Amino acid sequence: GEDVEQSLFLSVREGDSSVINCTYTDSSSTYLYWYKQEPGAGLQLLTYIFSNMDMKQDQRLTVLLNKKDKHLSLRIADTQTGDSAIYFCAPERDDKIIFGKGTRLHILP
Amino acid sequence: AAGVIQSPRHLIKEKRETATLKCYPIPRHDTVYWYQQGPGQDPQFLISFYEKMQSDKGSIPDRFSAQQFSDYHSELNMSSLELGDSALYFCASRQTNTEAFFGQGTRLTVV
Numbered sequence: 001g002e003d004v005e006q007s008l009f010l011s012v013r014e015g016d017s018s019v020i021n022c023t024y025t026d027s028s029s030t031y032l033y034w035y036k037q038e039p040g041a042g043l044q045l046l047t048y049i050f051s052n053m054d055m056k057q058d059q060r061l062t063v064l065l066n067k068k069d070k071h072l073s074l075r076i077a078d079t080q081t082g083d084s085a086i087y088f089c090a091p092e093r094d095d096k097i098i099f100g101k102g103t104r105l106h107i108l109p
Numbered sequence: 110a111a112g113v114i115q116s117p118r119h120l121i122k123e124k125r126e127t128a129t130l131k132c133y134p135i136p137r138h139d140t141v142y143w144y145q146q147g148p149g150q151d152p153q154f155l156i157s158f159y160e161k162m163q164s165d166k167g168s169i170p171d172r173f174s175a176q177q178f179s180d181y182h183s184e185l186n187m188s189s190l191e192l193g194d195s196a197l198y199f200c201a202s203r204q205t206n207t208e209a210f211f212g213q214g215t216r217l218t219v220v
Contacts, residue, residue, distance in 0.1 A: 031208055042213035043152070043199060088151060096142060096165055097201070097209055099151040 004100035006089050011106045018076040020103045022089030027070060029091035034063065034074045037102070038085045046074070046087070081107050111135050113202050113212035121218045122190050130185040130215045134202030140164070141183045142201040142209065143175060152199055158183060159205075190219045 006022040024032075033048040049056045049063045049072070056063045062075040072091070076083055086102040114133040122128050134141050140159050144152040154167035158177040169175075172190075177183040187194060195218050203209040 030206075033208070035211070040216075042197075043211040045208070045210060048208050092209075094165065095140070096154050096157055096167070098154070101151050 003093070004089055004091060004098055006087075006100040006103050008101060009104050009106065011108055012079050013108045014079060014081060016079055018074075018079045018083065018105055020074045020076075020087050020089070020105070022072045022074075022100055024070050024072065024089070024091045024098075024100075026091065026093040026098075027067065029093055031092045031097075032063075032065060032072050033088075033090040033092070033097060034061075035088040035090055035099075036085045037088065043088070076105075079105075079107060083107060113200055113210050115198075115200050115212035115215050117215060118213065119216050119218075121220060123220055124190055124192060126190050126219075128187045128190060128217060130187070130198050130200075130217070132183045132185070132200030132202075132212060134181055134183070134200070135210060138181070138202035138204050140203050140205060140209075141177055141181070142203075143169075143183070143185050144199040144201065144211075146197040146199065146214075147193075148196070150196075152197075155185070187217075192219050195219045 003025045012018040034046045035043045060077045064073045088102045089100040090097045142157045143155040146152040155169040157165045161177040175185045197214045199214045201209045201211040
């Protein structure tokens with residue numbers, strides 16, 4: 001995951017917004033994904049953005065893409081306890097998906 | 110909607126044994142990927158197939174091999190298993206130029 005960087009931990013109070021940031025190196029990425037993984041579980045595709053977009057909103061999720069800075073962010077509005085998980089930023093490169101180390105989101109009561 | 114199916118979901122093997130993991134992609138998807146996720150790690154790309162031909166290879170040990178069959182299902186074969194092979198193994202599929210979907214994974218435990 002050295003081509004994709006994201007902070008390892010984030011703590012947010014229940015009801016607040018969570019913002020998970022990611023930087024990547026390959027400017028040719030076409031699809032940029034966000035996956036959610038709960039303990040011991042599989043990879044759940046949360047959302048993705050295509051490289052010709054700069055924003056995508058899907059219910060509580062907002063993805064922002066700054067191609068110039070190679071920066072991707074995921075905002076979760078009204079964070080709930082069920083949002084507690086590891087979130088992987090995963091841009092596509094050379095027709096394969098490259099994962100960051102993941103950000104562990106912890107929800108404070 | 111059909112998803113990517115992996116089997117088995119859990120597998121326990123002893124050191125030096127062989128394991129075979131299976132992946133059934135979403136119908137009409139032409140590309141299959143295999144990933145390995147060690148404990149506390151991010152998923153690492155192993156190998157991919159496009160239209161049944163190997164298309165890319167990542168950090169896959171020589172002890173591992175994979176293939177995609179005429180019905181598009183794929184198998185990952187792992188021989189001479191080592192303790193360090195204990196991991197979650199994910200398969201993903203996609204139709205070219207569309208988003209990729211992952212299966213639930215196979216948890217391999219080598220004892």
